Amino acid sequence: MAHLTQESIDREIRPQFSRVLGSHVGSAYFANHSLGRPLDVSFANIARGANAWAELLDEAWSDETWLGEAMKFRSLIAQLLSVSDPTSIVPKSSAGQGLRAVLNSFMVDKVIHVVATRGEFDSADFILKAYAEAGRVDIRWVEPGRQEGPVWVYDASDVLAAIDDTTDLVAVSAVMFGTGQILGDLELIVDKAHRHGALVLVDTYHALGVFPFSMPAVGADFCVGGCYKYLRGGPGACFLAIAPHILAAGRKTLDTGWFAKKDTFSYLRPDSAERGEGGDAWLESTPPVLVPYQATPGLEFTLGVGVQQIRNYMSEVLADLRETFLRADLPIFVPQNAVIWGSFALVPHVSATELSRRLKEFKVVTDARRDFVRFGPDLLTTHDEIEQAASALRKLL
Numbered sequence: 001m002a003h004l005t006q007e008s009i010d011r012e013i014r015p016q017f018s019r020v021l022g023s024h025v026g027s028a029y030f031a032n033h034s035l036g037r038p039l040d041v042s043f044a045n046i047a048r049g050a051n052a053w054a055e056l057l058d059e060a061w062s063d064e065t066w067l068g069e070a071m072k073f074r075s076l077i078a079q080l081l082s083v084s085d086p087t088s089i090v091p092k093s094s095a096g097q098g099l100r101a102v103l104n105s106f107m108v109d110k111v112i113h114v115v116a117t118r119g120e121f122d123s124a125d126f127i128l129k130a131y132a133e134a135g136r137v138d139i140r141w142v143e144p145g146r147q148e149g150p151v152w153v154y155d156a157s158d159v160l161a162a163i164d165d166t167t168d169l170v171a172v173s174a175v176m177f178g179t180g181q182i183l184g185d186l187e188l189i190v191d192k193a194h195r196h197g198a199l200v201l202v203d204t205y206h207a208l209g210v211f212p213f214s215m216p217a218v219g220a221d222f223c224v225g226g227c228y229k230y231l232r233g234g235p236g237a238c239f240l241a242i243a244p245h246i247l248a249a250g251r252k253t254l255d256t257g258w259f260a261k262k263d264t265f266s267y268l269r270p271d272s273a274e275r276g277e278g279g280d281a282w283l284e285s286t287p288p289v290l291v292p293y294q295a296t297p298g299l300e301f302t303l304g305v306g307v308q309q310i311r312n313y314m315s316e317v318l319a320d321l322r323e324t325f326l327r328a329d330l331p332i333f334v335p336q337n338a339v340i341w342g343s344f345a346l347v348p349h350v351s352a353t354e355l356s357r358r359l360k361e362f363k364v365v366t367d368a369r370r371d372f373v374r375f376g377p378d379l380l381t382t383h384d385e386i387e388q389a390a391s392a393l394r395k396l397l
């Protein structure tokens with residue numbers, strides 16, 4: 001799609017979201033960085049998958065229906081990551097499940113030395129701590145190095161400094177979930193990690209669909225992410241992407257099941273656990289079948305509009321939001337360089353959770369993390385909704 005404007009969005013994009021927009025008239029939705037809004041076609045697509053259950057019964061496990069939609073999901077995620085082999089995308093129901101599959105690809109008698117930032121999402125943070133408590137992981141936490149205004153910022157140089165010969169795995173987010181900061185210099189992190197014999201897992205949850213992200217350009221060994229937010233695919237549609245050199249080396253995980261078997265549907269039971277080709281070797285047991293139907297329309301939409309176009313337009317919307325709040329004398333974090341921040345804005349407040357709750361009374365939907373209310377507009381956000389939010393904040397502050 002060409003350059004996005006308010007007019008082209010009203011004409012071509014807004015009608016594709018009539019169901020969710022019609023259900024929330026008068027409401028200003030700024031939680032798109034949390035739960036993205038669904039396309040109308042998503043519901044017809046889910047029905048297509050569900051109907052196959054009744055109409056085809058066991059034959060719904062075919063390349064035209066359930067297995068086909070799962071492969072389509074893998075292929076669309078591969079396109080977004082600029083990865084050529086769709087089978088290197090392993091569907092997961094959470095990003096955390098992807099992290100566990102990677103942790104469970106290390107030898108069980110080994111303590112895995114992990115470098116991670118304190119800014120990883122709760123899921124990764126909790127899983128790493130649980131593995132540490134079980135003696136499976138030893139974590140070197142990277143703290144935020146400096147403050148930009150009210151926001152604690154991470155420096156890639158601190159991640160680099162934490163990597164040494166003891167490191168087995170570096171697990172970092174491309175964009176910090178709490179603040180929207182883009183970590184940057186991922187290729188340098190990968191380069192140093194590889195020189196020290198370590199692997200790198202990048203959490204792309206707040207990056208994919210926000211700005212162009214190329215897994216091969218970064219050189220990451222693994223990426224995890226999901227469709228809940230910017231990709232408009234709802235919960236459960238997540239993935240683990242595995243780099244070709246990891247697959248070629250025959251790396252295996254204990255997070256496995258019979259869909260990882262060579263010739264799954266031949267029902268052979270050799271004495272050894274013989275696995276399928278490429279990323280199929282990392283599949284697990286019987287997968288959820290409707291989840292790909294839920295997620296593919298949002299992925300097609302994102303690729304159809306174009307991630308760079310989305311980024312350009314959202315930068316304008318975020319600038320409008322920040323300027324409108326500043327004009328209204330409201331507190332808002334204005335980054336020195338907006339290019340290194342993701343797709344939501346931060347309003348600092350000591351009782352951010354309470355402020356976010358009270359904004360709902362004015363039909364302004366946000367969420368809060370620590371000392372910030374997060375405002376995540378999307379393509380459907382209008383200037384009037386930004387004014388609605390500013391006016392509500394003025395009354396509350």
Ligand SMILES: Cc1ncc(COP(=O)(O)O)c(C=O)c1O
Pocket residue numbers: 093094095096097120121123124173175176177203205206226238
């Ligand atoms: C950076 C990041 N990673 C992962 C997740 C989700 O993790 P999981 O799928 O394990 O629940 C989120 C959700 O907000 C996130 O912001």
